[in-house]
Amino acid sequence: MKTKDYDLIIIGGGMVGSTLACLMAQGFAQNARHAKKRIAVIEAFEPSRFDPQQPYDLRVSAISAVSRQILQQTGVWQALQNKRISPYEAMHVWDGTGDGEIHFNAAEIGVANLGHIIENNVIQSSLAEKISQFSNIDWLCPQRLKALRIEEDHARVTLDDNTLLTTHLVVGADGAHSKCRELAGIAVDREHYGQSGLVAVVTTEVSHQATAWQRFMPSGPLAFLPLADGSSSIVWTLPSDRCPAYVAMDESKFKSTVAETLDYKLGAITSVSQRAAFPFYGSQAKNYVKPRIALIGDAAHTIHPLAGQGVNLGIKDAAALAKQLLKTPTADLGLLKGLRRYERARRGDNVTTMRAMEGFRLLFGHSNPFVMNVRNLGLNALNKLPVIKNEIIRKAMGV
Numbered sequence: 082m083k084t085k086d087y088d089l090i091i092i093g094g095g096m097v098g099s100t101l102a103c104l105m106a107q108g109f110a111q112n113a114r115h116a117k118k119r120i121a122v123i124e125a126f127e128p129s130r131f132d133p134q135q136p137y138d139l140r141v142s143a144i145s146a147v148s149r150q151i152l153q154q155t156g157v158w159q160a161l162q163n164k165r166i167s168p169y170e171a172m173h174v175w176d177g178t179g180d181g182e183i184h185f186n187a188a189e190i191g192v193a194n195l196g197h198i199i200e201n202n203v204i205q206s207s208l209a210e211k212i213s214q215f216s217n218i219d220w221l222c223p224q225r226l227k228a229l230r231i232e233e234d235h236a237r238v239t240l241d242d243n244t245l246l247t248t249h250l251v252v253g254a255d256g257a258h259s260k261c262r263e264l265a266g267i268a269v270d271r272e273h274y275g276q277s278g279l280v281a282v283v284t285t286e287v288s289h290q291a292t293a294w295q296r297f298m299p300s301g302p303l304a305f306l307p308l309a310d311g312s313s314s315i316v317w318t319l320p321s322d323r324c325p326a327y328v329a330m331d332e333s334k335f336k337s338t339v340a341e342t343l344d345y346k347l348g349a350i351t352s353v354s355q356r357a358a359f360p361f362y363g364s365q366a367k368n369y370v371k372p373r374i375a376l377i378g379d380a381a382h383t384i385h386p387l388a389g390q391g392v393n394l395g396i397k398d399a400a401a402l403a404k405q406l407l408k409t410p411t412a413d414l415g416l417l418k419g420l421r422r423y424e425r426a427r428r429g430d431n432v433t434t435m436r437a438m439e440g441f442r443l444l445f446g447h448s449n450p451f452v453m454n455v456r457n458l459g460l461n462a463l464n465k466l467p468v469i470k471n472e473i474i475r476k477a478m479g480v
């Protein structure tokens with residue numbers, strides 16, 4: 082049986098796991114104390130190479146200013162800028178049940194944009210390209226985690242083809258259904274929202290004006306995220322039992338329904354891609370760490386994507402864990418004391434953001450006339466309070 086030793090094994094080379102791999106590889110290379118350390122990334126699927134002719138990925142993320150800074154640190158941001166990224170300068174949010182609305186503008190807070198809309202597969206494949214340039218990372222793909230055994234001074238990882246690896250620390254970055262979390266015996270608190278997100282790429286009669294548009298309805302928000310070629314990526318939150326009917330809906334009916342739901346802010350929908358749907362739920366792992374185990378990204382927590390924060394929280398997890406690991410005074414990265422510092426640094430932000438998203442979901446989900454009235458009045462009042470409004474947007478940008 083083949084066996085190989087590593088200092089760090091990352092399960093999952095998605096956006097979050099790959100960010101951690103790049104930060105750690107860089108940190109190891111810059112410090113003589115870590116010069117001999119090696120990393121393995123285990124990823125189930127090879128990310129597709131970027132081709133400017135390929136249709137837009139149905140999954141996109143609104144990348145915040147803080148995530149951009151972290152991706153700049155990995156050197157990947159520069160590569161992303163030469164691909165398809167779309168800065169958005171404004172955000173317009175309104176209540177579908179009344180006249181309440183709020184508008185956020187980058188110029189009002191003295192920045193060039195509020196964030197960037199980037200396809201998930203473009204981020205992941207750019208990180209994978211970067212990983213291939215590090216001599217201290219082995220990218221093991223396609224490979225899957227099959228078994229995990231925690232010993233006192235190391236962890237043993239078995240892959241699907243029975244390759245056996247040993248390491249001081251295993252990081253679970255393998256998404257919401259994390260096998261690593263399950264094998265490590267870490268329980269998760271999960272709340273199903275009964276909502277799913279329908280995603281598609283559409284073109285519209287009226288330009289998106291580099292603005293993210295979001296209309297809140299009691300059944301859930303409809304968001305239009307601006308893409309670089311003038312089209313928009315939509316995320317439409319619907320009750321899970323009604324979502325399949327919208328995915329299967331006749332194309333012309335779907336286009337007119339979407340345009341109407343967006344109050345014709347961007348006129349008619351002129352084309353629509355294939356559609357897909359994802360269930361939404363909030364979750365928090367009971368522990369982010371155990372001896373020789375740390376969870377990051379969706380493996381540790383998921384939130385409702387109504388403010389596009391999920392991967393941004395995960396990227397912050399990666400940066401916080403890297404910072405902690407690179408400070409470790411001993412050769413062993415898997416000691417609980419250091420890992421706990423990572424959990425303390427991140428759990429508060431992750432839980433607060435999850436609760437805030439749940440608060441928005443419940444507030445905008447109310448169809449009680451009194452609540453609707455107060456909500457609409459509140460939105461309009463907030464729109465006229467630049468100090469508070471700008472503070473909200475700074476928080477969303479992670480600055």
Ligand SMILES: Cc1cc2nc3c(=O)[nH]c(=O)nc-3n(C[C@H](O)[C@H](O)[C@H](O)COP(=O)(O)OP(=O)(O)OC[C@H]3O[C@@H](n4cnc5c(N)ncnc54)[C@H](O)[C@@H]3O)c2cc1C
Binds near residue numbers: 143380388
């Ligand atoms: C509709 C929708 C819209 C969203 N919009 C936004 C947004 O605008 N902004 C935002 O910040 N967030 C958004 N999110 C959330 C965001 O997509 C997730 O938070 C993010 O993808 C999590 O990244 P991750 O790397 O932690 O996990 P994942 O993206 O799930 O990656 C996990 C990786 O692990 C691999 N893997 C899984 N199991 C194994 C295994 N056993 N062995 C080896 N490899 C394995 C997978 O192949 C994958 O590559 C949205 C989510 C949804 C559903």
